[in-house]
Structures are given as C-alpha cells and as structure tokens.
Amino acid sequence: MSTTSLNQEPDRGMARDRRREELREFLRSRRERLTPSAVGLPEAGRRRTPGLRREEVAVLAGVGVSWYTWLEQGRDIKVSDDVLDAVARALLLDDIERAHLYRLAGLNPPQQQAAPSIPASPQMRRLLDTWAPRPGYIRDRHWNFTAVNDAARAVFGYGDTDHNCLTSFFTNTRLRVSHQQWDEIAPAVAAGFRADAARYPDDPEFDRIAGDLAQVSPEFAELWARHDAAEHSTAVKAVDHPDVGVMVFEATLFPLPDHPGHHLILHNPVPGTETSERLERLLRSQPGGGTPPMN
Template sequence: MDAMPSRTHTKNKRRSQLTHFLRSRRAGLSPADVGLATVGRRARVGLRREEVAVLAGVSASWYAWLEQGRPIRVSDGILDAISRALRLSELERVHLYRLADANPPLPVSGGGSPDPEVFQRVVDTQLSGPACVIDRYWDVLAVNRPAADMLRLGRDGNHNYLTSLFTGSHGTRYPNWPQVARSMTARYRLQASYVADDPRYEQTADQLALNDPRFAELWARHEVEEFVPTTVEVDSPVAGRLPFVLFTMDLDEAACTRLLVYLPPGVDGPRP
C-alpha cells in the first residue's frame, strides 16, 4: 500500500502549483491590460515580474521569491494586492490563497442576488424528503413541503437555519437534538472562520447566545466540524420517528448557497 504523502511533500507540490499559476496569469496579461506603457521590444508575451511587483506594491525580489515557490510568509493584504495586479477573478483569488497556504476567503458573488424561484423549484421538484437551500449566513432561501411539515422550517417567522434550531420548533423535531445542535454549531463555527472579518457571523452568534444558554455553552467550546453526511432522526407528525441522512451539496460556490437534503434510508442522493 502506498504511503500517505507527507506534509512537506504536500507543501512542495502546492508551491510548484503556485509557481505555474502565477506565471500563467502573468503571461495572460499585457502592459496595456493593466494600464502600463510598453517600452522597447519584449522578448516574451505577458507581464514581467517587475511589473507585477510594481502593481502590487511589493519589491521585485520578494515577488520573484513568491513566484519561485520559496517558503516565505505572505499576508492576506499582499495576496489581495497580487490578485488585483493580475486581474484575478474571485474564484482565482480564493485559489491563490489556497496555493499560498493561507486561509482562503469566501468568494464574493459577482452575479447579483440569487434567484429564489430557482431554489424553490430545486427543492420542490427534485426531492421527496425534507430539503432546503441556505446562504452563506445560513439564512433559509427555500424550503419544500416536507421540510415545512416535518421540520417546521420557515413556520416560526425565523428564517435562519441555526437560530431556528435553538429558538424555534425546528429543533423540537430531533429526538437526538443535543447531538444535532452540537454538530451544527461546530459547522457554523467553521464557516465563520473562513471570513473572520465579516461581522454578521459574530452578530448572529452573540444574539443567539443571549437568547439561548444551550447555544452559548456549545459556542464556547470552539469546536469545528465539516459538512459531511450525518445520520439524524426526525419526529414526523404523521409517520413518527424516521431516520435520515443529512446530505449537503454546494449549489453556487461564488454565492455560497448550499442545498441541505434529508435522505431516507436506501436513497443515494437527489435525482439529477
């Protein structure tokens, strides 16, 4: 059996990818693209390293070290400056963060507000079990009838998934509520860590902690958890206690919208 790659090997591979990524983006721009004058004949197409350094406000030697994949420290501000200099898209900026071994920001959508009718059609026509669509702050954008009937989502006037789990009738539907609440709090904590400078997450957590001591205790643990398929039980008002697998799917990475699906046993996933 092949051994797992070491952390050093992974870092070296990421630095090599960083080199190729920066060179390819630099080669795809001309001085005119970034408002620079062309002086003399150029041996190669694209921007020179020195020109990128000027645009980003860093020294030419430092930028050369970064592009060469040397193990140097780089701040978020410098990565953003390089992103602007190379005219990176939002997703390319996130990719640059990851290659530079930095905490990636959540991408910012440039396509306007999500269309709620599209999300509603997704949960209504494709899924037989409870399903909903949430945004980056876990505000509920759409729910289907099973989610409204079984989980009471959207029935309490509270349209935030996390808040309704603690303060609404949504949370009363889980026989194993303590486990669900701990897991969801840890997942929200992880999402909030991606954008530490966004006050919305802290505001939601602070207000919820004031309203519910159970959340305050869980939030103080500072646990983090990824969104992975999780087995949960739901008390159905019609069928009684039912097991589900809570499955998630990203709908729009730029807008950070996510589909939450409660899959009945034996169902592999939502229909295409």
C-alpha cells in the same frame, strides 16, 4: 526520532516542493496571459515572450523586482496578505485565483465576505422543487430560511412562524417531539451556530439571535454557555412522524458559492428504513398531494 517521523519528513519536503512548482507555473501562466494594455502599461515594441515581464508585475504590485522574481521562482521567502493581495491585483486575479495563490504561497485564503440574506433565486427554487418529494431548504448565514420545499414542511413541521433554523430547532414543539435524537443532536446544533458566528466576528446579528433564543429556551441557554464550536456537513435525522411513523434521512449541507454564507440542505431517505415509502404516503395525504415517486 521515530521511524514514523523520519518517513514524514520526506513527505513534507515533497509536498513543499510540489507546492512551489505549482506556484511558479501559476504565476508565470497568469503573467503571460496579460498584455501591457490590459493593465494600463504602454506597449514597448516587440516582446520575445508573451504577456508581462516580471519587472512590470513588480512595478504594478509595488514590490521589488528581486522579491517578485524569488516569489515566482518558488523560493523560500516570507510573504504577507498585503503583498499577495497586491500581486493578485497586478495580475487581475479573480477571487478563486486569489485564494489559490494564497494556498500555493502557504497561507490561508481570507474569509470570503458573506452575502446579505437574499431570497432564493428561481434557479434554486426549481432545484428544491425538483428534489421533491425529498425534503430540502436553503438558509442564509444567520440560519434564516430563504426557501423551504413542501416536503420539508410536511416532514419537519415547519409552518408560517418558522423563519430561522436554529430557533425552530429549539422552539418548534412538533419538531422537537418528533425528532428521535433531539437531545443528542442539540449540542451539535448550538455548536454549529457558534462556529458560523465566529466566521463573522463583526456581525452582531448572531449574538442577537442567540440572546433572544436563550431567553425562551433554557436548553439552548445552557448549551450556548459551553462555548462549544463544531462544523458538520452531514447528519442523520430520524423523525417519528405522527401520521406515517419513523423516517430516517441523510442530510447534506452544500455551500452556495454565488452567495457566500448561504447553504442548501438536502435530505435523502436512508435505504432499508422504509422512509421513501412513508414519505410518499405522507405527501399524498397533504392538500394538493400526488407528488411524483422518488427515483
């Protein structure tokens, strides 16, 4: 066995012990914050310790008292999704606490259900307006635009017929011509959509969007047939705008926890590329221009 392998074993053991300790403390703290009346149990006189007893949690979860005790002690036992869900319900855990319990037990949390496409909230629209004069937009799980600020429309050429980020990337002629790395980025875009589609295998809308796009874009059809999948939270976009020249942006994708499946994509000018100056000049030339300068 190599020295590297020998060094890694203690690290894994320490991580496992720490996770078990965190599991013990988490379950104990969640149990102690509840009262019998909060979970529909009768009060049974004075208690030496606050909260529920382990036996009561076991009964509420429908598991054996010994098994739950071992779980709370962080012992090396097998757990399943169904049992963890039962424990989460018994302890009245919210979605974030339930996912934390899964991780502490050594399992991947269930994929959170995506919210249906909804219009951007007034708060998110104000955020996009505040982000101006930088480009920004919000897309749902199918990559449909739910909000696009004026800077994104001016820079990327999004118009009234642009409803879907994927479709626009492959069919918007102005975007394609101006995007300096279109050929290099196109495979990653198709792979990103396939990765998102895999998150929702029961949702036929992804196949419909991809199928319709493949009918009008041979490039997308070829890339989609590769079955590549990739996830990206950042990207660099260089746009050669016909009015002001090349602008280079760092794009960052932020998930919106209140609306699973929706993402906020913000673009920031890359320093040293004169993008900020060109962007301000571009927006001043637009109808109703006169945007505030970037900080």
